[in-house]
Amino acid sequence: MGYATTTVRAIAAPALSILAALVIGGIFIAWAGENPLSVYRLVVAESLFERTGWRDTLSRSTPLILIGLGLAVGFKASVWNIGAEGQFVAGAAAAIAVLGTVDLPSVIAIALGIVLGALGGAAWAAIAAMLITRYEVNDVIATLLLAFAAVPLLNWVARGPLKDPESFLPQTRQVGSGELPDIPWLDTHIGIIFALLAVAAMAWVMRATRFGYLVRAHGANRNAVYANESRRSSITVGILLIGGSFAGIAGYVVLAGEQLRVSGGTATGFGFTAIIVAILGRNNPIGVLASAVGLSALLVGAEAAQRQTGLSVTLMQAVQALIVICVVTGNALAERRGRTSARKSPA
Amino acid sequence: MILAQTEITTLVFWTAVLASGVRLSVSVGTAAIGEMITERAGVLNLGLEGTMIIGAFAGFAAAFESGSVWVGLAGGALAGGAVGLLFGLLVVMIRVDQVVAGLSITLFGLAITAFLNTEIYGDSPIPPRVPTPSILRIPLLEDLPLIGEAFFQQNRVAYVAGAVIVGMAWFLRRSYSTIVLDAAGEAPEAADAAGHRVTIVRLVATTAGSALAGLGGAVLVVGQLGFFNSNITAGRGWVALALVIFGRWRPTWIVVGAVFFGTLDALQFRFQTLDSAIPFEFFIALPFVVTLVALAIGSRGVHGPSALGVPFRRSTESS
Numbered sequence A: 001m002g003y004a005t006t007t008v009r010a011i012a013a014p015a016l017s018i019l020a021a022l023v024i025g026g027i028f029i030a031w032a033g034e035n036p037l038s039v040y041r042l043v044v045a046e047s048l049f050e051r052t053g054w055r056d057t058l059s060r061s062t063p064l065i066l067i068g069l070g071l072a073v074g075f076k077a078s079v080w081n082i083g084a085e086g087q088f089v090a091g092a093a094a095a096i097a098v099l100g101t102v103d104l105p106s107v108i109a110i111a112l113g114i115v116l117g118a119l120g121g122a123a124w125a126a127i128a129a130m131l132i133t134r135y136e137v138n139d140v141i142a143t144l145l146l147a148f149a150a151v152p153l154l155n156w157v158a159r160g161p162l163k164d165p166e167s168f169l170p171q172t173r174q175v176g177s178g179e180l181p182d183i184p185w186l187d188t189h190i191g192i193i194f195a196l197l198a199v200a201a202m203a204w205v206m207r208a209t210r211f212g213y214l215v216r217a218h219g220a221n222r223n224a225v226y227a228n229e230s231r232r233s234s235i236t237v238g239i240l241l242i243g244g245s246f247a248g249i250a251g252y253v254v255l256a257g258e259q260l261r262v263s264g265g266t267a268t269g270f271g272f273t274a275i276i277v278a279i280l281g282r283n284n285p286i287g288v289l290a291s292a293v294g295l296s297a298l299l300v301g302a303e304a305a306q307r308q309t310g311l312s313v314t315l316m317q318a319v320q321a322l323i324v325i326c327v328v329t330g331n332a333l334a335e336r337r338g339r340t341s342a343r344k345s346p347a
Numbered sequence B: 001m002i003l004a005q006t007e008i009t010t011l012v013f014w015t016a017v018l019a020s021g022v023r024l025s026v027s028v029g030t031a032a033i034g035e036m037i038t039e040r041a042g043v044l045n046l047g048l049e050g051t052m053i054i055g056a057f058a059g060f061a062a063a064f065e066s067g068s069v070w071v072g073l074a075g076g077a078l079a080g081g082a083v084g085l086l087f088g089l090l091v092v093m094i095r096v097d098q099v100v101a102g103l104s105i106t107l108f109g110l111a112i113t114a115f116l117n118t119e120i121y122g123d124s125p126i127p128p129r130v131p132t133p134s135i136l137r138i139p140l141l142e143d144l145p146l147i148g149e150a151f152f153q154q155n156r157v158a159y160v161a162g163a164v165i166v167g168m169a170w171f172l173r174r175s176y177s178t179i180v181l182d183a184a185g186e187a188p189e190a191a192d193a194a195g196h197r198v199t200i201v202r203l204v205a206t207t208a209g210s211a212l213a214g215l216g217g218a219v220l221v222v223g224q225l226g227f228f229n230s231n232i233t234a235g236r237g238w239v240a241l242a243l244v245i246f247g248r249w250r251p252t253w254i255v256v257g258a259v260f261f262g263t264l265d266a267l268q269f270r271f272q273t274l275d276s277a278i279p280f281e282f283f284i285a286l287p288f289v290v291t292l293v294a295l296a297i298g299s300r301g302v303h304g305p306s307a308l309g310v311p312f313r314r315s316t317e318s319s
Helices: A003-031 A036-048 A051-076 A084-099 A106-135 A139-159 A191-208 A210-220 A222-228 A232-259 A270-280 A285-309 A314-344 B005-009 B011-040 B048-066 B069-093 B098-121 B147-152 B156-174 B176-186 B188-193 B198-225 B236-246 B251-271 B280-298
Strands: B135-137 B153-155
Touching: A003 A036, A003 A314, A003 B098, A036 A051, A036 A285, A051 A084, A051 A191, A051 A210, A051 A232, A051 A270, A051 A285, A084 A106, A084 A139, A084 A232, A084 A270, A106 A139, A106 A232, A106 B280, A139 B236, A139 B280, A191 A210, A191 A232, A191 A285, A210 A222, A210 A232, A232 A270, A270 A285, A270 A314, A270 B098, A285 A314, A314 B098, B005 B011, B011 B048, B011 B147, B011 B153, B011 B156, B011 B176, B011 B198, B011 B236, B011 B251, B048 B069, B048 B098, B048 B198, B048 B236, B069 B098, B069 B156, B069 B198, B147 B153, B153 B156, B156 B176, B156 B198, B156 B251, B176 B188, B176 B198, B188 B198, B198 B236, B236 B251, B236 B280, B251 B280
Parallel strands: none
Antiparallel strands: B135 B153
16 A cells, blocks of 8 residues: 555545535535525635635634644643633633723733733633542543533623623623734734734644643553653643633633623633534644634634525534534544555555 | 522422422433443443433424424434434444544534524524423322422423433343443453453443433423423533543432432522522532532542443454
8 A cells, every 4th residue: 555545545534524524514404495505605605705704714713723722732632621611711801800900002901911811711721620630520521510610600700890880781891902903904803813823833832842742642641651751640730721721812812802891792602613623623733723714614604604595503513513523434434444455465 | 589598498498499409300310321321331422412402302393293292202312312323333333532523422412403493493582382291299208398399299201211210220230231231341352252242232332321311301301391492401411421420330329419410400590599699690600510529529539431431442353
């Protein structure tokens, strides 16, 4: 078996898998009484070829890239932080708690917002880290239940201690000078630049640092890492704090770039979609970037399709999950075939 | 209705809390027993929440179209079993990563049921309803203080779900299948050497466990609420997963945990109207926080089935 076949397989398997997921989605579209091809054409046209479309795609993918990067580090190490939604909310709340009350020059306010977002997200993740490492609570359960607890607490924060006294609605004050400016000529906020910088930084960290090596080793064989390299808890704690920081920064970016205030509506599910982003991106920073943009385009297009045809956007959320199922299944099948044929022809 | 603080000390209050607590615990308890069966065979199904909501929707649709609660329950269990079979094929046969497949099934289930519900039943603020089953009173026993209302004054579906839970617990205690089940989860190589088909055992356990999760979802919607909404399970599948760990993979303790959690949930609803300085959002978060605390106290040194989450590959297999 030659190198070329392996490469073809590495590209063909995911491509066919995504196609399979879209076909299944198409069956549901047809069942709902729409033409699948014209709906998909609409999705692509609206998300990639309309100015408002790709602008929305970029701003939608920004938090997904940021959160996905942090989750990917964890997933690579088999530390399953799936409660990013709570860390996202904590970051946004921490940022508005300070920025809503002070008036600083814009650059300082933005820098402070990023730091506060990271601290808020990391603080929420630190609770999970303590439960997991000190009390041996399952990582999936600990992170997720903390996310479920965070959302009602967010409602309380927006209604109670941080409420804007001049507003009748349960929402905080505006982010003020911490608001993110637009990129000139692109009319989308600069958050996407932060996200791209974060991709580059994480790619370097994972490739060139001892931490990146430990993460990979922890995913492959954690007992070997504990025996030789690192204290049992420190690597897990580090991974969770990084995941929390990135989710918290995403919380600040969405606050400062789009919502401007924190309210119960701040938790919109980015933390959960980012799980799909990280898995589809094969826990690799560049892959996270690609899958975040792709999945955002799908959703932005689906929202346009909902406005024009009435087809509910929830279908494309289901298709996102189907894409993951099909891709991981396709990869597993391709690897099996690869192994079998490699054995048959000793080259 | 504002709850006065003095009411909390009365027997009437706690009788009512325990009664709704037991009512709330049956659906999550059924799902937890299902997950326990799956996990004891060595398969971790994080698709529980998604399976539960698919069962809830299928159960609602079946009950709504047929007009029968029992058809609804059967529909929920069947749909859950179908999802479980698919999940089993993915993780047992093709050996897809269990965590990834499970999370995807959950995200898929939450989204697809929201879509189907909008398409079929519309998304009006007043959803269509199915009549909830009538209350069955057990004479004399229902008059017992504190527990009478909780255990002997429930609706028919709650009794059936309770019977399924107790039946499963009893079956697992006494039967040879349990030994095979645990062998597949604890020592799959040894089970294989002894002539048991580990793959088949895991596939059956995953399908059966998911059927129970689907039944749990149907019990919630058909047996208690009478309507379906997107995200109606609201994290109950995840709580069921926590209960399996909390109950240390033993049916009795899982049932105790389910009643405890259900009571907490019932208390939370009542405390929301409590006339106190504590914000009501704290009470909404309370069940999750208490579950975490319970896990923190009880998780140290506890290990599930040894081969939980580890795919099985026969050493003689070609691939």
